[in-house]
Amino acid sequence: MSLVRRGTDPAGKAMGERERGGKREKAAGSPEPAQGGELLYGVHPVREALQASADRVEALYLAHGRRGAVICEILQRAAHQGIPVYWKERRELDHLTGVRTHQGVVGRVKPRSGMSLEALIRSAGPAPTTLLLVLDEIKDPRNFGSLLRSAEAFGVAGVIVPRHRAAKITATVAKAAAGASEYIPVVEVVNISRTLLELKKKGFWVVGGVAKGGDPCYTHQFREATALVLGEEGRGLRPLVQRQCDFLVTIPLSGRIKALNVAVAGGILLYEIRRQQGCREEEHRGGMGREK
Structure with missing residues (x-):
């Protein structure tokens, strides 16, 4: 040829x-x-x-x-x-x-160059409108790709995934992401729970998305730098990961189907966080931060 x-x-x-x-x-x-x-x-x-x-x-x-x-x-x-x-x-x-x-x-x-968690935190910084997405063992490549697409569209600073027992960025993931995987940093970590603890120390509020039992997402106030955590479809967040969350939020549903695909739920929650952060940007500049 x-x-x-x-x-x-x-x-x-x-x-x-x-x-x-x-x-x-x-x-x-x-x-x-x-x-x-x-x-x-x-x-x-x-x-x-x-x-x-x-x-x-x-x-x-x-x-x-x-x-x-x-x-x-x-x-x-x-x-x-x-x-x-x-x-x-x-x-x-x-x-x-x-x-x-x-x-x-x-x-x-050529293979993508990786980024460390420390480099991501330095580049993103815990500014009031900083948003990170943490995925707890999302294994389906199409869900992973769709979440990357939503994350890039809503200006997420980076996506954090476990190094093991999770989907990797493959051609299938890249196609589902419609090219978004070329722009958004993806950081692999050994332990999600320890990573969430580190993010909290750096000033992020850690919010877990759950199918039921959390605050309605539209009533929760996303006022500061936020790390949204989503778990594998079906099982949800692992208990140890869920315990590291500062808050849990749920998307209220009114139909007969009482669960959403994790990629769909992720897109809705990312939008709601961004909507609130945009509405409160001037208030955030007034110095409301995580208590040390």
């Missing part, structure tokens, strides 16, 4: 291709690199990876016939960053990714 380094013409065809006898032929170029690294697939994850960093994407693989405005944008960014583009049959991309939901767009990327 040969290399295409240039952008696209107005018709959406990759420059460097030519037509011969009704068949598309590749322009001569460098050989395809050896397989390695990590993969992203899907239009949004690949586009956001290109936009977020100039050196994260090492190569692109696009399905023959894939066109449109977004593909033009991806090709133009690849050309600007000097990223090689390889055109593949869809079945080749199915084999490469192990899925059929790649949308004809695959990127080979």
